Amino acid sequence: MILPVIMAGGNGSRLWPLSRQLFPKQFLKLHSDDTMLQSTVSRLQDIEHQPPLIICNEEHRFVVAEQLRSAGLNHGQILLEPVGRNTAPAIALAAFNAVNQGQDPLLLVLAADHVIQNTDAFTQAVEQAATLAAQDKLVTFGITPTHPETGYGYIKAGVMESNSAAVEQFVEKPDLATAQDYLQSGNYFWNSGMFMFKANVFLDELKQHRPDIYSACQSAMNNTSSDLDFIRIDKTAFELCPDDSIDYAVMEKTAQAMVVPMNADWSDIGSWSALWDIEEKDDNGNVCHGDVLNVDSRNSYINAQDKLVATVGLDNVVIVETKDAILVADKSKVQNVKDVVNELKAQGRSEVSEHREVYRPWGKYDSLDDGNRFKVKRITVKPGARLSTQMHHHRAEHWIVVTGTAKVIKDNEEVFLTENQSTYIPVGSVHSLENPGMVDLELIEVQSGGYLGEDDIVRFDDKYGRE
Structure with missing residues (x-):
């Protein structure tokens, strides 16, 4: 039986400012009404398989779970990496997880941040690979190149028989002249980063060639714990x-x-220009999302998330607008967006890690305004969800309900609030907020005090296992 292993790690820094460390590109709706993670799971529908195993960073666990739940997608466990260690260890964790349960499935290793528009061709390639993997081969999927791409690694194939071939060589990203030679030769493929093999076959090869990785992952999987759908591994061993x-x-x-x-x-x-390449364009070669007004602009990618974006006389540019940042770039130089991200990291800017709107397991909040000793948020709590029982040492809070019903517990006093009603949470008060209703609860929170950081939270009880 095929076990899809979907790797949902990575930061996607070249797609900043939409992609952030805490909400990277695999969780974005970039090419369809589904997020990239949701699309990856959905395209398995014509393949007979076990519920997919998702591998993600621990800090992304609730985003993964919520995106799968909201789309009604069947999935298996969600394996949490305490730190990122690249693809070989991640796949080893999945293989050990299957073997430790007495299984030896065909692992279909997929990245959660790829676009595949021809699902039938994808399914046919998987079926072909399954036959080879069942014969103890380690199969990689080579993408038939359409142009001399310099941004991908390549696979050199041997003699093709029955639509497969032995791998002769993996080669790094080439320069343009070399890429042109690869395209003309007909036996080079783009390296897709997708694979298929038996769990035990992969582990045997890993043990032979990288026994250090094998041993570390084996140790990490020998001491696991589970809560909800999540598998936690031994952090010390995996580090x-x-x-x-x-x-x-x-x-x-x-x-x-x-x-x-x-x-x-x-x-x-891998870049905004790659997204422009595959999107449907208007008569002037523009790809536009959101509230966009173009006057004599051409061959550009413009994504407006929150505001009207108007352009005049532009050509070959990328503009991406979010609530807290705007990127303007020459479309031919968007690979250098990572340099912007590196500079933001060096400056300690929050825009590199999270959006103004931040998702939590109970819902989300949007930081509307802040200044000296105050901050204003719009908080949305999902039906049946509850924030942790907590207190703050440095700030007081005012809550005003906009829609829905709020159940508030404040120092053992319980009260229900509806539209236009409010309450005050003093400094040091132990409190919790819950949505007991059937629709979203929305409220405005006004914080005031000498320190307003998110780390001024002392949690006493949390249904989501946060500390």
């Missing part, structure tokens, strides 16, 4: 694991590597 990709650790060293071509309109959306 000792080397950082390496599956290509370097296994695929470039094994004698059992095979490549199956996939011509499925694939893209890894």
